[in-house]
Amino acid sequence: MSLLTVEGVSISFGGLKAVQDFRLSLEPNSLCGLIGPNGAGKTTAFNLLTGVYRPDRGRITLGGRNLAGLRPHQITAAGVARTFQNIRLFPDLSVLDNVKIAGHLRSDAGLFGSIFRARRQRGEERAMTERAMELLAIFNLDGRAGEQARSLPYGDQRRLEIARALATEPRLLLLDEPAAGMNPQEKKGLRELIRGLIRRFDVAVLLIEHDMGVVMDLCQRITVLDHGVIIAEGPPAAIQKDPKVIAAYLGKPAEGEKGEG
Amino acid sequence: MDPFRRRTLELSPSRLVAAARSVLPFIAVLGVALGVHALLYRWQIDDGGVFFYSKILMDIGISIILAVSLTMVNGFTGQFSIGHAGFMAVGAYTGGVVTYYGAMKLFDPANFAAGYLSRSLPMDGPLFGAADGLFLAACLAAGLLAAGLGYLVGLPSLRLRGDYLAIVTLGFGEIVRVIIERSRNVLPDAEAAAKVPAAALPLHVGGASGFTGLQPFTSPFWVILLAGLTVVFAWRLKYSSLGRAMISIREDEIASQSMGVHVTRLKVMAFVVAAFFAGVAGCLYAHQTGIQLTPKDLAFQKSFDIVIMVVLGGMGSISGAVLAAAFVTALPEWLREPTSVWMYGLIALCVVAVFADRRLRAALWVVGLTAGAELLLTVARRAGIELSQYRMIIYALMLILVMIIRPQGLLGLNEVWEIGPFRRLRRTPVAPARGAAAPAGPGGSP
Numbered sequence: 001m002s003l004l005t006v007e008g009v010s011i012s013f014g015g016l017k018a019v020q021d022f023r024l025s026l027e028p029n030s031l032c033g034l035i036g037p038n039g040a041g042k043t044t045a046f047n048l049l050t051g052v053y054r055p056d057r058g059r060i061t062l063g064g065r066n067l068a069g070l071r072p073h074q075i076t077a078a079g080v081a082r083t084f085q086n087i088r089l090f091p092d093l094s095v096l097d098n099v100k101i102a103g104h105l106r107s108d109a110g111l112f113g114s115i116f117r118a119r120r121q122r123g124e125e126r127a128m129t130e131r132a133m134e135l136l137a138i139f140n141l142d143g144r145a146g147e148q149a150r151s152l153p154y155g156d157q158r159r160l161e162i163a164r165a166l167a168t169e170p171r172l173l174l175l176d177e178p179a180a181g182m183n184p185q186e187k188k189g190l191r192e193l194i195r196g197l198i199r200r201f202d203v204a205v206l207l208i209e210h211d212m213g214v215v216m217d218l219c220q221r222i223t224v225l226d227h228g229v230i231i232a233e234g235p236p237a238a239i240q241k242d243p244k245v246i247a248a249y250l251g252k253p254a255e256g257e258k259g260e261g
Numbered sequence: 262m263d264p265f266r267r268r269t270l271e272l273s274p275s276r277l278v279a280a281a282r283s284v285l286p287f288i289a290v291l292g293v294a295l296g297v298h299a300l301l302y303r304w305q306i307d308d309g310g311v312f313f314y315s316k317i318l319m320d321i322g323i324s325i326i327l328a329v330s331l332t333m334v335n336g337f338t339g340q341f342s343i344g345h346a347g348f349m350a351v352g353a354y355t356g357g358v359v360t361y362y363g364a365m366k367l368f369d370p371a372n373f374a375a376g377y378l379s380r381s382l383p384m385d386g387p388l389f390g391a392a393d394g395l396f397l398a399a400c401l402a403a404g405l406l407a408a409g410l411g412y413l414v415g416l417p418s419l420r421l422r423g424d425y426l427a428i429v430t431l432g433f434g435e436i437v438r439v440i441i442e443r444s445r446n447v448l449p450d451a452e453a454a455a456k457v458p459a460a461a462l463p464l465h466v467g468g469a470s471g472f473t474g475l476q477p478f479t480s481p482f483w484v485i486l487l488a489g490l491t492v493v494f495a496w497r498l499k500y501s502s503l504g505r506a507m508i509s510i511r512e513d514e515i516a517s518q519s520m521g522v523h524v525t526r527l528k529v530m531a532f533v534v535a536a537f538f539a540g541v542a543g544c545l546y547a548h549q550t551g552i553q554l555t556p557k558d559l560a561f562q563k564s565f566d567i568v569i570m571v572v573l574g575g576m577g578s579i580s581g582a583v584l585a586a587a588f589v590t591a592l593p594e595w596l597r598e599p600t601s602v603w604m605y606g607l608i609a610l611c612v613v614a615v616f617a618d619r620r621l622r623a624a625l626w627v628v629g630l631t632a633g634a635e636l637l638l639t640v641a642r643r644a645g646i647e648l649s650q651y652r653m654i655i656y657a658l659m660l661i662l663v664m665i666i667r668p669q670g671l672l673g674l675n676e677v678w679e680i681g682p683f684r685r686l687r688r689t690p691v692a693p694a695r696g697a698a699a700p701a702g703p704g705g706s707p
Contacts, residue, residue, distance in 0.1 A: 050519060052515070052519075071518070072518040072519055073518050073519075073521045073522055073523050073524065076518075076519060076520060076521035077521050081519070081520075082519055084515075084516065084519075088513045088515060088516035088519075089512075089513070089516070090508070090509050090512035090513055090516065090517075091512060091513075092508075092512060092673070092674050093505070093508065093509070093512060093674075097505055100502070100505060101505050101506055101509045101517070101520055101522065102520040102521065103502075104502050104503075104505065104506045104520075104521065104522060105520070105521030105522070106265055107502045107503075109501060109502045109503050110503075111498075111503065111530065111534070114497060114498055114501035114502070114503045114504065115494055115497050115498060115501075116283045116284075116497075117279075117282065117283050117497060117501070118279070118283065119273050119274060119276060119279035119280070119283075120269065120273060121501065121502070122272075122273060122274055122279055122282075123269040123270060123271070123272040123273030123274070124269045124502065125501070125502065126269075126272040127265060127268040127269040127271075127272050128502065130268065130272070131265065131268075164520065165520075167520075168520060168521050
């Protein structure tokens with residue numbers, strides 16, 4: 001049974017049909033890509049999956065549970081975590097606190113327990129710190145746990161964002177352009193990191209990425225969006241040859257040029 | 262049971278230790294309050310002039326409650342409320358109604374007296390009086406009613422952000438003021454009060470001319486106790502999972518909700534809690550010696566004073582709010598008879614030399630500000646200007662200077678003990694990871 005099923009999800013803003021009839025099926029522990037030219041609606045699709053936008057139509061189910069219409073924090077609790085296209089860490093807080101905040105949804109701390117530091121809360125705080133440090137160690141960030149998140153180098157901030165998303169214990173991880181702004185060496189590291197995640201954290205990953213090297217290398221299946229509509233879906237090799245995808249990225253050849261190139 | 266829960270239980274301290282550590286700060290606050298109260302009381306018997314300092318201490322304590330509680334809204338969740346005095350006014354009048362009419366309705370005047378802890382001036386009286394309990398009940402009622410209104414004002418905060426929310430809170434404060442101004446005359450005695458149905462008594466709070474006849478139950482004991490409780494509350498909140506989640510809203514609301522934080526719930530919670538403490542502060546304010554409770558003293562101007570304290574101290578810093586509250590409250594008293602500032606400048610220079618990140622720049626600012634202040638004082642003295650009348654201009658100047666020198670406020674989000682050498686003295690908050698030695702995926706920094 002597939003982990004995530006998206007059927008016929010659409011949303012429009014005013015007259016603009018941002019995403020139409022979006023569908024997707026993700027197996028557990030799979031790695032899929034979502035690509036498309038700028039403005040194709042990829043991030044809108046992410047925002048629909050994570051509840052930032054409420055779909056006008058369609059169904060989103062995760063492990064049989066309907067997610068459409070839930071609020072973002074409920075969807076996160078149900079097992080969908082994400083990163084952002086332009087990094088959204090909690091910049092003034094420490095690296096450790098960034099990760100611990102993502103663990104808050106597993107906490108049962110009420111106001112009373114927090115103010116009186118009940119026994120349970122003290123244990124919980126220690127368990128949270130411990131788990132966050134384990135997670136940071138996996139991402140080689142444990143040495144910087146006490147630093148302000150804003151002071152990390154760019155690549156570390158990207159990885160911290162992924163670590164933070166994983167701290168919510170997701171079953172599905174949505175990565176919005178994780179390789180953006182990285183140098184080739186960092187990209188190589190990122191590829192291996194993402195592959196490692198799937199086994200280690202037992203998650204499925206859906207990836208938005210412009211770097212075709214990363215996408216083609218990592219993804220088992222790729223969905224291509226253009227103007228809010230899915231124009232192709234399949235394994236990387238097929239996508240690379242798909243004339244509609246090529247046309248979307250490079251533009252259609254003019255009539256007279258047909259057959260020449 | 263999932264592994265996290267199991268680990269939570271494994272790491273929980275023993276019941277006895279946990280209970281002791283839970284209540285320790287509260288007991289410490291109670292002890293300090295009793296001690297300071299006893300000392301001041303003793304001194305005043307010897308020297309009546311001490312009351313001046315006792316009064317400033319109480320003013321500062323009330324300001325601390327207000328500033329620290331507003332820090333929970335403006336500093337933690339990053340919402341901009343400028344109607345805090347509205348909650349204070351609600352608390353002040355609620356408390357006033359409870360003690361004034363409560364004393365008439367519930368107690369025989371012969372038995373009704375303030376105990377030792379509710380007397381700020383050395384007067385004859387019993388060790389414990391009925392008024393102590395009534396005053397405590399008044400403070401609680403003040404806080405609860407203010408918290409209820411805090412919930413109502415907090416609701417729009419779910420849809421409004423930034424300036425728009427600020428306008429709503431400002432409007433709330435003004436509505437409270439106008440409603441109180443429309444209230445009827447205070448009933449002078451129990452005979453008059455008996456003619457009015459009990460439910461209508463809260464309508465008789467004096468209108469624009471003020472609530473006369475309130476008794477001075479506010480003492481150093483109550484102020485230190487309640488200010489201390491507020492600080493402990495805020496401090497524990499800030500360093501709890503709940504408080505971290507609140508601060509994450511201020512840092513980035515979208516990321517916060519995507520990490521599973523129930524943003525709407527925490528925003529309203531911050532409003533309710535802050536309103537509660539503002540209400541308590543209002544009750545203390547209303548029962549101070551020499552205070553005539555009028556609605557215009559708790560209008561926008563007062564809200565703005567509190568915002569200044571929070572901004573000066575650093576958005577989100579509890580110790581910053583405490584320091585700024587003390588400074589801003591003591592400043593007008595000092596301006597009445599300004600002394601030379603060279604001494605303070607020298608102290609500030611020492612502090613900067615030890616703590617500041619960019620020492621030379623900070624030192625130059627301190628020298629410049631000290632010289633400027635001294636020049637201002639000299640000019641004012643020569644020209645015979647009463648500086649305390651220009652308090653608001655001086656506040657505004659201070660705010661502008663803070664925005665230029667330290668836009669994040671005196672301490673930013675940090676606490677006093679988190680900056681400079683103190684940080685090294687503290688034990689590191691980072692626990693070593695269990696199984697951290699497991700090889701990481703490549704891509705880490707070298």
